[in-house]
Amino acid sequence: FHKDAIDLTLAESALLAGVPSAPTDYHPRLNCAKEPDGVTCTVDTEGRTIVVGAAKARQEDVLDLMVTHQRATREQADAAKAEALTVYASSNPTKASAFIDNHVAPRLVRMCLAGWLKQLPGTADCEASVHSAGYKVTTTLDWAETDVAQRMLYGSIADGLSKGCECHNAAIVTIEPTSGQVIIYAPNRDPSFVADRRVAGHIDQLMEINQPGSAFKPAVYLNWFDTLGKSPMNTFWDTSPLTIEGTSITNPRNDGKTGEGLITARAALGGSQNVGAFRAAQEGGVDNVIAMAKKLGITTLDQRFDPTFRAHSDVTYGASIATGGANVRAFDMAYMNSVIANMGVMVGVESLAKTVPLKDLKSTAIDTGTDYDLAVSQKFQFSRGNIRIPGTRELDPIVVLQVRDVDGNIIWTQPDPIRKQVVDAGSVWLLHSIMSECTARFVIWGCGGSNNDNALDFFLDGTKIPGGVKTGTQQGPKSAVDTLATWMNGYSRYAATSVWVGNADKSLVRDGPSANYAAANTTIHLFKNWMGEYHAYLQRRQVLSTLEGFASLRPRNVAQREFDSPTTERGAIGGCDQKVTAWVRTDVKYDSECEEKEVDSRNGFLASDQTPAQFKVMKKFVKLPGFKADIAIELAKERNIPIAPTE
Secondary structure, three states, rough: OOOOHHHHHHHHHHHHHHHOOOOOOOHHHHHHHOOOOOEOOEEEEOOEEEOOOHHHHHHHHHHHHHHHHOOOHHHHHHHHOOOOOEOOOOOOEEEOOOHHHHHHHHHHHOOOOOOOOOOOOOOOOOOHHHHHHOOOOEOOOOHHHHHHHHHHHHHHHHHHHHHOOOOOEEEEEEEEEEEEEEEEEEEOOOOOOOOOOOOOOEEEOOOOOEEOOOHHHHHHHHHHHHHHHOOOOOOEEOOOEEEEEOOOEEOOOOOOOOOOOOHHHHHHHHHHOOHHHHHHHHHHHHHHHHHHEEEEOOOOOOOOOOOOOOOOHHOOOHHHHOOOOOOOOHHHHHHHHHHHHHHOOOEEEEOOOOHHHHHHHHOOOOOOOOHHHHHHHHHHHOOOOOEEHHHOOOEEEEEEEEEEEOOOOEEEEEOOEEEEEEHHHHHHHHHHHOOOOOHHHHHHHHHHHOOOOOOOEEOOOOEEEEEEEEEEEOEEEEEOEEEEEEEEEEEEOOOOEEEHHHHHHHHEEEEEEEEEHHHHHHHHHHHHHHHHHHHHHHHHHOOOOOOOHHHOOOOOOEEEEEEEOOOOOOOOOOOOOOEEEEEEEEOOOOOOEEEEEEEEOOOEEEEEOOOOOHHEEEEEOOHHHHOOOHHHHHHHHHOOOOOOOOO
16 A cells, blocks of 8 residues: 555455455456456556455455444444455565666676686676675665656656646666766666556666667767867758658748748757758768767667667668667766766766677577577676676776675775776867757747756756757657657756657657647756755765866867858848857867859859850859758748759
C-alpha cells in the first residue's frame, strides 16, 4: 500500500490479515483486475491495481469474522467491503539497482581485467571475482537527491497523464560537468512497477536505444561550425517543405509561416527548424556528423552498426540524422551536454573498454550457429560498456570513487579525473551562444519567466540559471505526426541533464497541436523543475552561493564582430551588404555567402563581349545551395532574394 501500518484502513488491514492462510491463493497482486488480454493487471495513473477474486473474497470473510467476534460492527464491515481496494502493482526495489547493474558492476569488472583490482584466487574470471569479493563500493550517486528526482518523475507523469499525454514513463540523468561524475540516475518512473508494459520498471530507460529527435541537432550544428568554418549568423536556404526521396521535411512553427527565407544557423537551431538542420548535416557531411557525435560522447552511432545488434546491415544514416534519425542513449546525451558545458572538454575516467572492428560484429537476426551466439554475447557486452566501436570516446563518466575489500581496507581510490579537449573550444562557444540565448528561440518559444511556463529557460528562486537547452521529439514509425517520445537536454556549469518521456513498450504518446503538446510540455516542465530543484539542492549544500555563468570559460579565439549576412529572418531586408553582429572564431577566415557577377545594367542579364563597357557593372548575389538549388530559386523569387542570372 506504500504506507505505514498505522495508516492502513480497515479494508486494507483485513486484506493483509487474510493472506497467511493461503499466501499464493490470496496474494493481492495475483488477484488483480485484468486488461482484455487476461494477463496484464489494469493499473491507474498512480500505479495501483484493483484487488478482486479470491483475495477480495477472503478479505470479506475476515470482515465477517470480525463482526462475529465483535471486533467490528456490521456497519463498519459493510463500509470496508464497499471500499475500493487497490494495491501498488509491485514492491519497492533495491535502491539504484539499474545504476549498479549497468554501470558500477561492469566498471568493477573492467577494472579487474585492467589489473586495477586483483582477481581473487580460485575464481574463474574477473566477473566471478567481482561478484564474490564482498567489496564495499563508494559510488558517485547521490541517492537522497536521486530519490527526489524519482518522486518528481512520478508526479510529473501523473500530471501529464491528467492532461492527456498518454506518457506513462520518464527518466532523468544528471552528470556534473566539472568532475564527470554521475550524480543523479533515475532510470524509470517507478523501477518497482513491472505490471504495466508502458512502465516496465525493470527496463533502464537511460540505457535503452531511442531516437532523440531534434535534441541531437547540437552535434549537427557543431560539426557545421567546426568542419566548414561557419558562424551562427551564416544562413541556410529555408526551403520548407523539402522533399527527400518521398519524405517531406517541414519546419515546426506556430505562426502559420513555412520558413524565414534565408534563416541563420542561430535561428534555425534556436527555433528547432528542420530544413536548416537537414542542410547543416548535408553540407557538413553525414559521416562527419557521426564523427562529431562520437567525439562528444555518443557510443551508439556508425554506418552499418545497429546498437541493438539485430541487423547491422540495415542501419545507414543520411542527412535525416539531423531531424531525429540517430540511435542514442539518454545517458550518452547527458555526457554530450557535459562536454558542451565544458567548452569541448570531456571529463572522466579511462573507459577500459575493448574496441571491436565493425566487420567483426554479428547480428542476431541474420547470423546463425556460433555467430548467433557471438552476436548475443556482443550485444550484452556492448550494453555493459565492455566493448566499443571504433572512434568512440576514450573516457567514461565516473561512477566509482572508492573500493574497500571485505575487511574494510581501501584497495582503490579514484584519482583526479582526466580532462581531454575533444572539440575546439571556439566552435563549442558558437554553439553555446545559441543554446543559451532565449532570443534565438523566437520562432517557437521565446524567453521564459518561471519553471512553470512552456518556454525553455530554467530558474532558481526566480533567477534564470545560466545554461543551454535543446528539446527533441521522436517520431512514430508510420507517420511524422505521431510521437513516440519527447526529450529535453541541457546544461549549466553544475549539471548536464537528459530527460526522456515516453512509454517502455514504444506505444505512442499524445503530442502536437491536437493534444495541446501534452507530452512535450510534460517534458519541459519536468526538466525545468528538476534543474531548479537540483540547483537549490546545491545551494542548500553550499556547493554554490551565486549562479556562475560561462564568461570565465570564453575561449580566446572567439569575439563578437560585425558580420556580413544576407538573412531575411524576422523581416530583415537581406542582401549582400547587410551587416549583423555575430559571434565568430577569430582564427577562421569566413567565406562570403555572396558572389560577384558582371551584368548588363540595361536588362540584368550577364554581361557579354557585346555589352558596351558603360553598361557593364559588378553586382553581388547570394549563392545558391549545392543541394536542391531548384527550390531555392523559387524561394528567391518569392522573397526577392538576389541570385545571379544564368543567361
